[in-house]
Each structure stands twice: as C-alpha cells, then as structure tokens.
Amino acid sequence: MDKFKTVFIFTLAGALLGNWVASLIVPSYLAWNNSAPLASQQMCDLPKAIHDTSSGLIHGQLVGSGIGAVAFLVLGIVFIQLRARKQKAAQPPPAAPTPTAS
Template identity: 55%
Template sequence: MAKLKTVLTFMLAGAFLGNLVATFTAPRFMEWYNSTPLASQTMCNLPQVVHDVTTQLIRAQFIGSGIGVVLFLVLGTVYVQARAKKQSAPPPPASTPPPPAPTPAEG
C-alpha cells in the first residue's frame, strides 16, 4: 500500500507541474496560433473568440496535466523499485572472527 501511495503522490505532483507549465506556455502559443497573418485587421465575433481561446487553454492544461501524470508515473515507479531494491539487499556477510590464538602451555 505504501508503494501505491508513493506512486500516486508522484502522479499528483506531475499533474500539478504539467498544469503549471501548460498555464505559462499555452497563452504564448495560442497568441501565435490565433494571430492573423501579416497583422491584417479583421472583424470577429468576440464571444466566439473568447470561448475558443478559453477552450484551447483548458485543453492545453489538461494535456499538460496528462503528460505530467505519465512522466511522474514512470519516475515514481522507478523510485519505488529502486528504494525496494535498496531495502531488500542482503546485508554483507559477517566476517567470522579468527580463532583464538593458542596460549603457551604452562610448564
């Protein structure tokens, strides 16, 4: 159960970081993607533009969260396996103490 909890924690952190990255990078991409060529003047339906842009932002955040979840699922799995391998490694063999030295015979 502890391994699953660790992997899920990694996945949650990945979703958060993926969403954060998408929130900062998606607006620049959407500005470029939605700009008109050669900056020509256009008339537009503003409510539709707002709807489309917010839909694109939410989609970008969802994709970023998904990428973060998958990436951190892999990282979490590798981390849990490495930790389990480290904990289950057998201790080094104990060296046996040398036999006691013979004592000189009393004469």
C-alpha cells in the same frame, strides 16, 4: 499500501506540475496561433473568440496535466523499484543457524 501512496503522490505532483507548465506555455501559443497573418486587420466574433481561447487554454492544461501525470507515474514506479533494490542490498545476509547440543 505504501507503494501505492508513493506512486499516487508522484502522479499527483506530475499532474500539478504539468498543469502549471501548460498554464505558462499555452497562452503564448494561443496568441501566436490566433494572430492575423501579415498583420492584417480582421473583424471577429468576440464571444466565439473568447470561447475558443478559453477552450484552448483548458484543453492545453488538461494535456499538460495528463503528460505530467504519466511521466511522474513512470518516475514514481522507477523510484519505488530503486528504493526496493537499495533496501534489499542493505539488508545483511541471514546468519547461519548455530548448532544445538543434543
């Protein structure tokens, strides 16, 4: 259960970190992607533009959360494997049984 908890915490941390990074990057990308080419003036349907921008931001956050969760899931598994190897190497070898007098 301890290993599952560790992997779950790594995955959750990765999802949150991915969401945070996406929240920083996606608005700039959406502004660049929706800008008019050659600075021409456009009339637009504002409710549709707001819907598309909001959908794009939420989609970007979901993608960022997924990427972060998968990346940190892998890191969590690697962390558990390395910790298990370290603990196994730190254990002293079992002592030889002492002979008993019969």
